[in-house]
Amino acid sequence: MKAIVWQGTNHVGVETVPDPTLLLPTDAIVRITSTAICGSDLHLLDGYIPSMEKGDILGHEFMGEVVEVGSAVKKVRVGERVIMPFNLACGVCDPCQRGLFSACDNSNPNHRMAEALYGATSASGLFGYSHLFGGYAGGQAQFVRVPFADVSCFAIESDLRDDQVLFLTDIFPTGYMAAENCAIVPGRDVVAVFGAGPVGQFAVRSAQMLGAAEVIVIDRVPERLRLAEAAGARTINYDETDVLVALHEATGGRGPDHVIDAVGLEAHGHGPGALLDTAEQKMRLSFDRITALRWAILSCAKGGTVSMPGVYGGLVDKMPLGAAFNKGLTFKMGQTHTHRYVRPLLQRIQQGEIDPSFVITHRAALSKGPELYKTFREKHDGCIKVVLDPWA
């Protein structure tokens, strides 16, 4: 089959690789019909994520049709149209039972590596995202092996197009959980979203669905800001104006009631990849790349929430903790518990509350993937979100 393969820092290519096979009786094989490039894939391209190996198949946002199931698979059937959350969860361990799917105890075979890096804890396995997270082959390919098939596969029975349901695998739930974590008081709370990449865009619309009185978006890329404006958000271009002053004035000196940092450390977030990279170049920061988080804390209103869907990986210093303490802020963060959100958000799509395809700017054949990785990274050509067809 054809697959997008990591060939080394700044090198991805389309290669012909062996078709996946069932490795465990709980696996399924899915023929992929649509697959996307996520902002966090860019950090694999950039070589920021340790433990990638040459030949690893990329991709963690994809969907398709079940073509084979293992003997222990009980719910999933061949021929079913399915979507799969980007994180893998066993469904039976204590975190899974509590709905904390991204904290699954059992899905990462390389738990030891993750424990060594993050302490006595292990992240769940992820599709196509380095050996630290299990080293599972990803779905920027024609077929994929799906572990824990009964937990991973969500059947899509309606006539919704791939474009409309594909992002339930990652960026829509990620933006939604970021907004949900704010515990927005409908009609009263103002929410600021740092980073208007794909996750930021979904955070904006989710905050609105949850009743935010107003949403303010901070970015520097005109297309992204326009897309947020189209949803009814106010925008701040931080290249043109002082963010903290602008937020202060826009909220009558209170600050936004909640702030979503959809950027992350080293712009490692799901989504607006280059926002922070650019900011740190501009600000001549070396390794202390928490500009968005710092702004979030400094701007947030008293008693507010700093919600962090953007990924943080290591040690952070020079964080304005005194400001956070004195304002009594709440911090909520973590990988998305995607499984939890698939059905409720699917329902919102079916009811016409949102059409997630609004974020797509580029469609192409899988073979054009490597070029589009670059287009997406450089934000050329108005690129916000790329969807690839593995069979075109």
Place this chain on the structure above:
Amino acid sequence: MSMNSAGGGQRVTPPDQRSTGASMAGAERGLVGVMGVFLLTAGVRSGSAVQKLVFSGLGAGLTALALSGRSPVATALKIRQNADGETLVSDAVTIGKGADELYAIWRRFENLPSLMKHLERVEVLDERRSRWTVKAPAGYSGGEVSWEAEMTADEPGRRIAWQSLPDAQIENSGEVQFRAAPGNRGTEVLVRLKYRPPGGTTGVVVARVLGQEPSQQLRDDLMRFKREQELGGYHPTTEGQSSGRASKGGQA
């Protein structure tokens, strides 16, 4: 509020496991200091921000530890020793099964090698005695180490303890406790091992880095045991999955 103030409270750390670090010999200390300074220098000179952060941080840490005389590697790897120079290894895991069930599996010693990969075999000799054989650590001749152990406690559903008999190659003792986890979370399994390593602290450190030291094995074994129980035997794996590595020359 102290741990002991609540009714029915219990000390969490037994007195002989209080030590949390191992001290370094002079040569070890010098070497660590040199490594620290080297890493600091490399960190400051490095062009990459990430390397700068990691190297400088590590370097500063090592240098500070060398000055303090604690063994940083041993401390970082959580190797602990008690006052008698015995190495202490312990770990715990919560498993979503009942204590009686887990106790029963553990109590059948002859089945343990299928759960604990470093165990070659366990032969039950009589009511209280058994013979344990493990793969030897790196650099240890013979490939295997074995000893006879005597059960010193057997409380069904709660606790099993054992002690090696006097002429054991590696003098060791241990216990496993089973305790209901609060809420409906199954059982907390706590394993404590105590042993006298053949090569002293540095030997333990070297073996641990090579992945053949009991603490690492214990962690792996406990996680394997948990997954065996919770996943019905289907351990997560990626072995044999498709990748670009098997397709050299297969460039499209």
